Amino acid sequence: MTEGFEAVLAQARQALQAVRSGASAGDEPAAEGTGTACDGLVQITAQGGRLTDVTVNPRALRLPAEDLAEGFREAVNAALADMEAKSAPESPPITDPAALSEQLERLQEQSAQQMARYTRSIEETLGRMRERG
The missing domain is CATH 1.20.58 (Methane Monooxygenase Hydroxylase; Chain G, domain 1)
Incomplete structure (x- = not known):
């Protein structure tokens, strides 16, 4: 009935x-983004809007402080942009x-x-x- x-x-x-x-x-893992700067001497990985890994080649320490700081900024922004591009909703x-x-x-x-x-x-x-x- x-x-x-x-x-x-x-x-x-x-x-x-x-x-x-x-x-x-919400079941999918957060996208991961990567960015590099200073000819690959600085590598940043971001996931979920946060930095998850920072790798600095010891040769990067020979760079002037301003160049190294600029490299970090570039790598972080590139990693965040890559993460956002990968996590854009379908x-x-x-x-x-x-x-x-x-x-x-x-x-x-x-x-x-x-x-x-x-x-x-x-x-x-x-x-x-x-x-x-």
Whole structure:
């Protein structure tokens, strides 16, 4: 009796879940970005908006402080830009709003019909109980 209702409800839930899962993909690991500067003497790795690794070749220490500082800035910015490029969200699955609306309207219609059947059944039962006494 309620199998059709449950099927439509399950379809509506699946459609809503598809929309939700497209909106947030929190199960995937954060993208990792890398950047280098000073001819590869400074290497930076970033993940989740944070620096996760800094590698400085000892030869980089021979550079003037200003050049080394500029190299760090360049490498960090390159790593963050690389990370952002890799973590750019893919296009979410397209859910047809009209189809979702149609499913929800069918669900509403079926639930109203089901409620009417329940109400009739209760009224019939109460009527029989009154007749008996």
